[in-house]
Amino acid sequence: VVDDGSANRDVVAPVHQIYASDPRFSFILLANNVGKRKAQIAAIRSSSGDLVLNVDSNTILADDVVTKLVLKMHDPGIGAAMGQLIASNRNQTWLTRLTDMEYWLACNEERAAQARFGAVMCCRGPCAMYRRSALSLLLDQYEAQFFRGKPSDFGEDRHLTILMLKAGFRTEYVPDAIAATVVPHSLRPYLRQQLRWARSTFRDTFLAMRLLPELDGYLTLDVVGQNLGPLLLAISSLAALAQLLIDGSIPWWTGLTIAVMTMVRCSVAALRARELRFIGFSLHTPINIFLLLPLKAYALCTLSNRDWLSR
16 A cells, blocks of 8 residues: 555554554555655565556446466466456446447447457556556656656556556556446546546557557557547648638538447447447547647647646
8 A cells, every 4th residue: 555645654554553563555655745656666665476456536447357467477478467447436427338438439439440460559557457566667668758848647557558668568457357446527627537548648649659669560550540630630630620710501421420430339239239329439539629629739749747737
């Protein structure tokens, strides 16, 4: 248990005492608040097991998750593996329903495809298992990540995964290892989360692009497509907006193309998941165009900002 420089040590000390004699627990009391990444590194360096499981505080694991991840990690060439993420509060609001579908698509399309090449590009923090011997080779690089001369202390899951791949380890996805995590239920915290993730993605894309020539050609297409797709969508949207301002009309083919692509994607997901609710993911398209694309543009212009935006 890592106490990351809590200011109320006198209050939590009795809790530490309760578990002090329990051999399953050990406490690391950091003198100052150093942030999630350095606290995580302190725990890893104090660990002794062959495998390290990372779980976010808002995540509940299914009973068999550890067993299934350990089975995948039997291959010594695998440095990390992640489970499938679902939204534990899926039925709370319309946004949590969309986010749950977004997680399904990210796990069972994107990660599943990357796993066929042993190169999942981001083992997500809520449920990821790492080989400690691999971590020991990478911790100094992981701790010393800088961006424009400043420490980079968020997006730790993506960066650590890319370091694993760069070191020659494979990264995997285990679809039947289910982890339920709490997702934002309203737009403001959702957009703050997406802004932090966008900055992290942009920062580590440059590192990933240098790594891609050593991996399969599909992964190059995958990473380029993930970054080029939103750019093309943004250009199409801006062109339509410009025409609307100039002559008061929107080219019908722009809206039709976006609508057709949206319905094809949602229909394929509905067929693969055998759940009609994925047709409703089409509502994510206007959110993407009118909220997430401007947010990603802002993220690109403010890459040096280190705020976690969660407090």
